[in-house]
Amino acid sequence: MAAPLSVEVEFGGGAELLFDGIKKHQVTLPGQEEPWDIRSLLIWIKKNLLKERPELFIQGDSVRPGILVLINDADWELLGELDYQLQDQDSILFISTLHGG
Amino acid sequence: MCQVGEDYVDPPPRECPPAPRPGRGQKCVKCKEGKPVVAVRAGDAFCRDCFKAFYIHKFRAMLGKNRLIFPGEKVLLAWSGGPSSSSMVWQVLEGLSQHSAKRLRFVPGVVYVDEGAVCGQSLEDRAKTLAEVQQILCSISFPWHVVSLEEAQMTSITWLLCPRSHLILHVARAHSYSKVMTGDSCTRLAIKLMTNLALGRGAFLAWDTGFSDERYGDVVVVRPMRDHTLKEVAFYNRLFAVPSVFTPAVDTKAPEKASIHRLMEAFVHRLQAQFPSTVSTVYRTSEKLAKAPRESCAEGPQGPRCLLCLCTLDIDAADSATAFGVQTSALSQMPPSTLQAEAGIPTTPCSAVGGGPGCCGKACGREGDSQPQVIKQLCYSCRANMKDLPSLDPLPPYILAEAQLRSQRAWVMQDIQEYLIKDSADEAETTES
Numbered sequence: 001m002a003a004p005l006s007v008e009v010e011f012g013g014g015a016e017l018l019f020d021g022i023k024k025h026q027v028t029l030p031g032q033e034e035p036w037d038i039r040s041l042l043i044w045i046k047k048n049l050l051k052e053r054p055e056l057f058i059q060g061d062s063v064r065p066g067i068l069v070l071i072n073d074a075d076w077e078l079l080g081e082l083d084y085q086l087q088d089q090d091s092i093l094f095i096s097t098l099h100g101g
Numbered sequence: 102m103c104q105v106g107e108d109y110v111d112p113p114p115r116e117c118p119p120a121p122r123p124g125r126g127q128k129c130v131k132c133k134e135g136k137p138v139v140a141v142r143a144g145d146a147f148c149r150d151c152f153k154a155f156y157i158h159k160f161r162a163m164l165g166k167n168r169l170i171f172p173g174e175k176v177l178l179a180w181s182g183g184p185s186s187s188s189m190v191w192q193v194l195e196g197l198s199q200h201s202a203k204r205l206r207f208v209p210g211v212v213y214v215d216e217g218a219v220c221g222q223s224l225e226d227r228a229k230t231l232a233e234v235q236q237i238l239c240s241i242s243f244p245w246h247v248v249s250l251e252e253a254q255m256t257s258i259t260w261l262l263c264p265r266s267h268l269i270l271h272v273a274r275a276h277s278y279s280k281v282m283t284g285d286s287c288t289r290l291a292i293k294l295m296t297n298l299a300l301g302r303g304a305f306l307a308w309d310t311g312f313s314d315e316r317y318g319d320v321v322v323v324r325p326m327r328d329h330t331l332k333e334v335a336f337y338n339r340l341f342a343v344p345s346v347f348t349p350a351v352d353t354k355a356p357e358k359a360s361i362h363r364l365m366e367a368f369v370h371r372l373q374a375q376f377p378s379t380v381s382t383v384y385r386t387s388e389k390l391a392k393a394p395r396e397s398c399a400e401g402p403q404g405p406r407c408l409l410c411l412c413t414l415d416i417d418a419a420d421s422a423t424a425f426g427v428q429t430s431a432l433s434q435m436p437p438s439t440l441q442a443e444a445g446i447p448t449t450p451c452s453a454v455g456g457g458p459g460c461c462g463k464a465c466g467r468e469g470d471s472q473p474q475v476i477k478q479l480c481y482s483c484r485a486n487m488k489d490l491p492s493l494d495p496l497p498p499y500i501l502a503e504a505q506l507r508s509q510r511a512w513v514m515q516d517i518q519e520y521l522i523k524d525s526a527d528e529a530e531t532t533e534s
Contacts, residue, residue: 013184013335014347017354053354066370068335075336077140078127095339097288097331098366099183099353 005029005036005088009045013096015067020051029086038069039082041092057094066098131155139336143377149340156337159328160192161203167312169323170280172206177278179269180213182234182346186284188334189326191343193282194241207280211241212272214265215249220350233346246272264497273320285310285324288331288369291383296365301482304415307390316411330380407480408504415480475504 009025016023029036029044039061046058057064062082069076070093071084086092127146129135135148147155164170178193180186196205213234217227231247238245248268273281285293290310297309308314314322326334338345357367373379404413472493476484493501 012339012347014349014353017349056354064370065374066331066366068332070336070339073138073340075137075139075146078137078146093339095335097184097335098370099347099350 002032002035003088004031005086005090007041007086007089008091009041009049010091010093011096012093013068014099015057015094015096018052018057019049025049036086037082038071038076038084038086038092041086042082063094064098066096068095068097069093070095138340139333141333142381152336153341156329156333157192157195160189160325161196163312163325163328164205167323169313169321170207174207174280175276175278176207176209176280176282177269177273177276178209178211179281179283180211181284182213182230182348183284184334184338184343184345185286185289185326185329185331187343187345188329188338189282189284190241191338191341192325209243210276210278211238211243211245212269213238213245213247214268215247216265216350217249217348219250220348222348230346230348237344237346244276246276248272270317270320279320281320281322283322283324284326286326286329286331286334287384288373288380290324290327290387291380292362292366292369294383294387295369296362297482299361299365301485302410302480304481305410305412306387307392308412310387311390311392316406316413327384405478405507407483408475408478408500408507409483410480412480414478416484474508475501478504478507 006026006028009027011019011023011025019025027049029041034040042058042061042063046054050057055064057067059065063069069081071079072091073093076084127137129137129148129151130145131147131151135150137146138149139152140146141152141155170176178186178190180190190211193205193209197209198204215227215231215234217230222230234247238247248271250264250268269281272278294306294310297303297306302309308316310327312324312327314324337343355363357363369379369383406413475493475496476487479487
């Protein structure tokens, strides 16, 4: 049984447009059976934070190609991507590279 | 990799084995000591400091190996506020600072194009964006210019003309900059290359995506960020706090099928996610494109240029099936009145310019800015775009004036041909073409 987690979810590079323009969200994830990982976090974000056009952020069970994920300012590719298990006070940043130059 | 009939709405399941991923607990591949923070290529993880050195080195190497910028030269940095151009401006700032081991020695200025009016931003949002922009610009020690794309100048079709490029060029010329630097990244250029192929701009790929673009003649556009992927840019900006200003564009929330560009962008990103060497492969291929001048150019090595994109015309009227195809469809869409005017072209040329005093009116039929006249001065790709237009009305006056001028010049040249003294080489060329 995983305890509730307090994490910071941040959006940049234009991704914030899908979240009412708000870049930083302090989030409390409820306690649940399985530990929280990025996969389940995405599902939670889709249900609770995403305001419009889910297909511009999520594709399948992952983020849309072109959106970078940083966990505590490190590349999620180095941390297991979707399987990374969240810890209390983690900071997850989603940067869209699909816009701007 | 790609399958015919692939459904772009639902991605296929990941059947291919994932690219090798750096494991946890691995050290930086460069210094073997630091904690890795970013995976640059498949399996290559760098620590913060090594990544910084790698990133800066790429920028310097790109400028150094091309040797196009001279000490003391005035270079205009085109800053869109976006991550790539912001990173570029930052690199130049750092490169010019006293502390750099090898100081950059050119003289920079920055230009920002405010596109808020045409992107449908509210006045409030525009003001807010401009305030952020000004704040950043004020912290830079070199001269800066802010220009606006006004709604009055823009219609949906002028979007195709890259008015932003024209504006930047105008600023460069007005302030004697001989070079313009744009922040096009590796990723963007790979997408651009594929998109331009689909749009019929195959002849100009080397100029559209290469390090330097000399189409404007007096001002050369260079792309020092073309070796940096968007991922590297995003990480660098985040890790080293590079300021940027986000402004939504016309197509920011557009669906994938809204344009060829969007579709290609989605395609490249999707491929890149599964095959991390996609972008670099396209980039390396584009490096091999050579800028070969056309051999059968009647007007010398430069040749006539497209009115809209300013590239040397790629249509060979004599033999090209593609030229025939595009022209025919353009003519078939012309309104009957224009066709009639074309049929009744008199033999004496109209001496007036642009319908001014002395012009014999529409009856002269030699309207330099009539649709067929304009279309004749466009490259294959721009013609294909123009054929969707019912009339020339949306084109800005300066384009129509230029078309007029060129037509007049061509008519005059034709009239005085017999009086020109030619040498034998010219004679041979004229009879051949």
